[in-house]
Amino acid sequence: MSYLKSFAAALLASAAIATSAAACEVTLKSSDTHPDGYPTVEAVKQMGKLLEERTGGRLCVEVFHSAQLGQEKDTIEQTKFGVIDLNRVSMGPFNNLVEETKVVSLPYIFKNTEHMHHVMDGPIGEDMLKAFEPHGYVGLAFYDGGSRSFYNKVKPIKSIDDLKGMKVRVMQSDIFVDMMTALGANATPMPYGEVYSAIQTGVIDGAENNWPSFESSGHYEVAGYYTLDEHLIVPEVLVMSKVSWDKLSAEDQAAVRQAAKDSVPVMRDLWQAREKASEEKVRAAGVEVITDIDKAPFMAAMDSVYEKHVTSENLKDLVKRIRATD
Numbered sequence: 001m002s003y004l005k006s007f008a009a010a011l012l013a014s015a016a017i018a019t020s021a022a023a024c025e026v027t028l029k030s031s032d033t034h035p036d037g038y039p040t041v042e043a044v045k046q047m048g049k050l051l052e053e054r055t056g057g058r059l060c061v062e063v064f065h066s067a068q069l070g071q072e073k074d075t076i077e078q079t080k081f082g083v084i085d086l087n088r089v090s091m092g093p094f095n096n097l098v099e100e101t102k103v104v105s106l107p108y109i110f111k112n113t114e115h116m117h118h119v120m121d122g123p124i125g126e127d128m129l130k131a132f133e134p135h136g137y138v139g140l141a142f143y144d145g146g147s148r149s150f151y152n153k154v155k156p157i158k159s160i161d162d163l164k165g166m167k168v169r170v171m172q173s174d175i176f177v178d179m180m181t182a183l184g185a186n187a188t189p190m191p192y193g194e195v196y197s198a199i200q201t202g203v204i205d206g207a208e209n210n211w212p213s214f215e216s217s218g219h220y221e222v223a224g225y226y227t228l229d230e231h232l233i234v235p236e237v238l239v240m241s242k243v244s245w246d247k248l249s250a251e252d253q254a255a256v257r258q259a260a261k262d263s264v265p266v267m268r269d270l271w272q273a274r275e276k277a278s279e280e281k282v283r284a285a286g287v288e289v290i291t292d293i294d295k296a297p298f299m300a301a302m303d304s305v306y307e308k309h310v311t312s313e314n315l316k317d318l319v320k321r322i323r324a325t326d
Contacts, residue, residue: 024052024060026252028244030086031075033067039274040088040143040236041065043267047238050259059252061086080136082243090145090236092173100131101237102309103318107179108299110233110322113147117268119325120235124318129237137239140260144271147230151214152206153199156290157227160184160297169195169207175309179231182301192217199223208232215278220287227290229298238263 030048032041041063048061069075069084072093079087094101103109110116119125120142129139150157150168157163164184170176172189180187188204198204199222206223208231214220238260245253283289310319 023057025058026248027060027062028085028240028256029069030061030063030088031067031069031079031084032063032065032088033072033075034065034088036065038065039267039270040238042270043143043263044086044088044238046266047259047263050262051255054255054259055252059255079239079241080243082241084241085244086140086238086240088143088236088238091234092171094132094237095173095175097135098131099312099314100128100318102175103315103322104128105173105175105232105234106309106319107175107231107302107305108295109319112230113144113233115325116144116233116235119322122325124321124325128318132237132239133242136242138242138245140238140240140257141264142235142237143264143267145234145236146210146212146271146275147228148208148210148232148234149226149228149230150206150208151219151223151226151287153223153225154205156225156288157229158290158293160301166206167204169198169204175305178305178308179302182304183298195219196222211275211278211282215282220282220285224286225288225290226282227293229293229295231298 028048030044032038032044034041044061044063048063051059051061069078072089075084075087076089076093076097078084091101091105095105104116104120110119120128125142129142132139150163152166152168154166155162157166160183163180166185167188168180168185169190170180170187171192177187177189188198190198190204195204195207196218199206199219206225207219209217209219214223214226220226240256245256248256279289306319310316
């Protein structure tokens with residue numbers, strides 16, 4: 001979708017909610033590419049409820065899910081100019097804009113989900129949220145994006161040797177491509193919508209993603225092996241347009257920031273339930289889940305990826321601080 005088309009879609013959507021939002025002094029338009037009912041969508045809805053309650057109905061949030069306002073690349077630009085007020089976005093699209101987001105996109109930077117929560121809920125996370133502001137965004141909160149692991153149709157992956165020569169789909173990201181190269185596999189960048197048929201027909205051997213995506217995409221139907229190596233645990237971010245933010249009073253800004261923070265536990269509870277349900281469905285379908293895996297060799301193989309992508313002193317310091325966090 002082009003920027004102009006996305007801009008037009010946002011204006012039409014604004015007109016559509018004008019009547020329902022009449023009772024509110026300010027209605028913040030929020031974008032999400034995920035479908036209605038998805039944990040991030042429901043979390044922002046909860047944020048809106050809290051805002052409405054705490055401001056006596058002066059501030060409201062209208063969530064446009066399912067990429068109604070455009071794909072993430074388009075909505076990020078619209079958010080910068082204040083056409084969209086709030087935006088739940090993956091970290092990847094911000095990598096070339098906000099340098100700090102590269103660090104949380106690195107393989108094995110987090111030990112596990114609990115470690116990621118400790119990092120993002122603490123001083124490091126606060127510093128990272130502040131890093132968005134010079135670029136026209138106000139970072140409000142971090143949501144979960146799950147743990148990404150490998151799946152394929154050929155054989156169980158229990159070691160790096162099992163990955164050698166395997167054709168694995170990755171997102172169109174230099175970090176992802178370099179990760180697969182370091183593991184001896186053949187990285188195959190490909191749109192997400194093409195993965196099912198590509199595995200089915202043998203164009204690729206497999207891919208990598210979290211439990212909910214592996215299940216909801218139907219990839220488990222064509223890839224019978226899922227290895228819980230959890231090479232990536234990438235949080236997602238909720239940002240607000242600096243243009244929209246500056247229109248609010250200091251009191252309302254504080255209310256927005258607090259409501260966003262208070263939506264995080266809601267999102268995490270929903271995410272955990274979603275992960276559990278997806279895992280149960282995948283296991284019931286007969287997929288072989290490999291949990292007995294030594295992650296140490298996988299992590300050691302990432303040295304070249306870090307050397308290539310962690311180049312500035314700022315990024316090196318962030319990596320050091322994350323690794324030092326319990």
